Amino acid sequence: xxxxxxxxxxxxxxxxxxxxxxxxxxxxxxxxxxxxxxxxxxxxxxxxxxxxxxxxxxxxxxxxxxxxxxxxxxxxxxxxxxxxxxxxxxxxxxxxxxxxxxxxxxxxxxxxxxxxxxxxxxxxxxxxxxxxxxxxxxxxxxxxxxxxxxxxxxxxxxxxxxxxxxxxxxxxxxxxxxxxxxxxxxxxxxxxxxxxxxxxxxxxxxxxxxxxxxxxxxxxxxxxxxxxxxxxxxxxxxxxxxxxxxxxxxxxxxxxxxxxxxxxxxxxxxxxxxxxxxxxxxxxxxxxxxxxxxxxxxxxxxxxxxxxxxxxxxxxxxxxxxxxxxxxxxxxxxxxxxxxxxxxxxxxxxxxxxxxxxxxxxxxxxxxxxxxxxxxxxxxxxxxxxxxxxxxxxxxxxxxxxxxxxxxxxxxxxxxxxxxxxxxxxxxxxxxxx
Amino acid sequence: xxxxxxxxxxxxxxxxxxxxxxxxxxxxxxxxxxxxxxxxxxxxxxxxxxxxxxxxxxxxxxxxxxxxxxxxxxxxxxxxxxxxxxxxxxxxxxxxxxxxxxxxxxxxxxxxxxxxxxxxxxxxxxxxxxxxxxxxxxxxxxxxxxxxxxxxxxxxxxxxxxxxxxxxxxxxxxxxxxxxxxxxxxxxxxxxxxxxxxxxxxxxxxxxxxxxxxxxxxxxxxxxxxxxxxxxxxxxxxxxxxxxxxxxxxx
Ligand SMILES: Nc1ncnc2c1ncn2[C@@H]1O[C@H](COP(=O)(O)OP(=O)(O)O)[C@@H](O)[C@H]1O
Ligand SMILES: [Mg+2]
Numbered sequence: 001x002x003x004x005x006x007x008x009x010x011x012x013x014x015x016x017x018x019x020x021x022x023x024x025x026x027x028x029x030x031x032x033x034x035x036x037x038x039x040x041x042x043x044x045x046x047x048x049x050x051x052x053x054x055x056x057x058x059x060x061x062x063x064x065x066x067x068x069x070x071x072x073x074x075x076x077x078x079x080x081x082x083x084x085x086x087x088x089x090x091x092x093x094x095x096x097x098x099x100x101x102x103x104x105x106x107x108x109x110x111x112x113x114x115x116x117x118x119x120x121x122x123x124x125x126x127x128x129x130x131x132x133x134x135x136x137x138x139x140x141x142x143x144x145x146x147x148x149x150x151x152x153x154x155x156x157x158x159x160x161x162x163x164x165x166x167x168x169x170x171x172x173x174x175x176x177x178x179x180x181x182x183x184x185x186x187x188x189x190x191x192x193x194x195x196x197x198x199x200x201x202x203x204x205x206x207x208x209x210x211x212x213x214x215x216x217x218x219x220x221x222x223x224x225x226x227x228x229x230x231x232x233x234x235x236x237x238x239x240x241x242x243x244x245x246x247x248x249x250x251x252x253x254x255x256x257x258x259x260x261x262x263x264x265x266x267x268x269x270x271x272x273x274x275x276x277x278x279x280x281x282x283x284x285x286x287x288x289x290x291x292x293x294x295x296x297x298x299x300x301x302x303x304x305x306x307x308x309x310x311x312x313x314x315x316x317x318x319x320x321x322x323x324x325x326x327x328x329x330x331x332x333x334x335x336x337x338x339x340x341x342x343x344x345x346x347x348x349x350x351x352x353x354x355x356x357x358x359x360x361x362x363x364x365x366x367x368x369x370x371x372x373x374x375x376x377x378x379x380x381x382x383x384x385x386x387x388x389x390x391x392x393x394x395x396x397x398x399x400x401x402x403x404x405x406x407x408x409x410x411x412x413x414x415x416x417x418x419x420x421x422x423x424x425x426x427x428x429x430x431x432x433x434x
Numbered sequence: 435x436x437x438x439x440x441x442x443x444x445x446x447x448x449x450x451x452x453x454x455x456x457x458x459x460x461x462x463x464x465x466x467x468x469x470x471x472x473x474x475x476x477x478x479x480x481x482x483x484x485x486x487x488x489x490x491x492x493x494x495x496x497x498x499x500x501x502x503x504x505x506x507x508x509x510x511x512x513x514x515x516x517x518x519x520x521x522x523x524x525x526x527x528x529x530x531x532x533x534x535x536x537x538x539x540x541x542x543x544x545x546x547x548x549x550x551x552x553x554x555x556x557x558x559x560x561x562x563x564x565x566x567x568x569x570x571x572x573x574x575x576x577x578x579x580x581x582x583x584x585x586x587x588x589x590x591x592x593x594x595x596x597x598x599x600x601x602x603x604x605x606x607x608x609x610x611x612x613x614x615x616x617x618x619x620x621x622x623x624x625x626x627x628x629x630x631x632x633x634x635x636x637x638x639x640x641x642x643x644x645x646x647x648x649x650x651x652x653x654x655x656x657x658x659x660x661x662x663x664x665x666x667x668x669x670x671x672x673x674x675x676x677x678x679x680x681x682x683x684x685x
Contacts, residue, residue: 381524382524382526384484384486384487384508385520385523385524385526386526386534386538387485387507387508387509387512388484388485388486388508388509388511388512388517388518388520389509389512389534389538389541389594389598390509390512390513390538390539390541390542390545390598391509391537391538391541392507392509392541393507393509395537395541396509399529399534399537400526400529402528403526403527403528403529403577404528406528407528
């Protein structure tokens, strides 16, 4: 048990908010019990702080000061018109979607035409069980407060042709805490592209808070693309966890893009359960003013003959801070592991900061593992070269930055999705102060 | 017409003068060669014409079509027709050659009040002009100059020049690193652009290029000043005597 530390205002507020929210939270007495255990766990742990090694660069005790009240189901009534505005280029994908507003399923905004081959339902409709998933503070909060999420089963052998959008909108004049949990279960030989979108509706409070947790299990030989794009939240807080388990011979492609959010922790834990599986997790993080974006990755090679690739690229302006922590664990039996990791940041301002902490924990001897990290600025000589070809400085700068993040975005195979991601990035770049 | 008047240039970051009073007039339709020993300031002159900010003009002026270009950003000069083919073309990882050419061509067209190329128009023009320079269109799908040989980079510069349709072409040692076939292709490309409305400044260390691109005048630049001016015979003469005559400090 840890030494009793003074609870922060935020910790006390979260405990109080839980007690008042509990009666309205979905699920029967069994679920309520799990929630209560989770808030008790959180009470013991408190918010993560910098003396916890994994949270060295992201001290939530100091950064997360004002927990917003949990959203109740009555929040913002949105129209399809609002949804179209929020989704922007993603509308053009003409993809099936399940939509949540402030953490609550919205049937009128959802449209699952085209996803008939898979089983998609909101968690709130049959909230019979709740598992803690992990025992850390942030997932405990998720377990305590979760209101809804997508439960998706892709049966064995099924191919989902179009990407399936899992849309979480935050909206409303008041800041709210939205807590969602998605569960994705892909059977053997299943093929699908799943896209989690987190968007704040224009005109809403810029201080929205989200705690999201996705568990994804891929059966043997499944081929899954899993994308998350979180954007345009002003001063929003976004705490995210992905817990991924891969069967034998699976191909898993993960991608995360973060832009326009103030306090972000993206955690990804991937575990290999079967041999000859491959994963590629890439991402782009875009930070400006005082944004703080933390990507913390753990890839656990528990079995032999698996491959992992990670490439993250960040652009940091103003006083923004980017963090990349990448841990590769190779267990004693995991011979022939092939793991490579790369994190790059481009600094647009002398006051921006990038911290990269790779960790290789290798207990097997016949493995190939590597990691790297670079920090660069815009190359002034290249900028002159572009200008000498008639391209104005701001356009040239945007082109060079786009090419920098393009390498990571290229890892997304779906062309339409790539286009959407690039458009978000371009819009973010164009909105930077000159 | 290009008029360089008593141009003094130093490196912006240091107090090191490089050009010490250059006077040069290149009328429309003429090709002038600038030759000289290494380190004499040829590339500096080329960069200053294009507007590189590492250099500072401390005295004098550069007029292009009777207008001073010194206060203009490089992209504005490019729109006014100034083009520099770099001695060392740069690689731009992540930007496809075709994207770069199209962005550049349309940027100058827009500033010149011409309609921007549509995709089919652009592809047609770039195909034609690349073919003339023996450049495979597949090569232009790769990032700009990345992995190109020295000769490929120089041809890529001339293609950019052809696409931007400049009226003042400054070629900085475009011949270095080219074998005889590549030299002929590049020279044909340059000669195709010669015309009554275009001025050219061809910087070279060797006389060889001037057999292909025949200049109207030849200037010798040494220690930051033009030490001698003549016709193409001067280049031939330098081929035999070398630059020994100009190695000493200017009087
Ligand atoms: N950016 C720079 N920084 C420092 N010295 C420079 C720079 N550019 C040119 N010089 C110096 O100026 C002189 C002229 O260089 P340059 O113009 O490249 O000559 P050339 O092209 O005739 O060989 C050389 O002494 C060179 O070292
Ligand atoms: Mg030179």
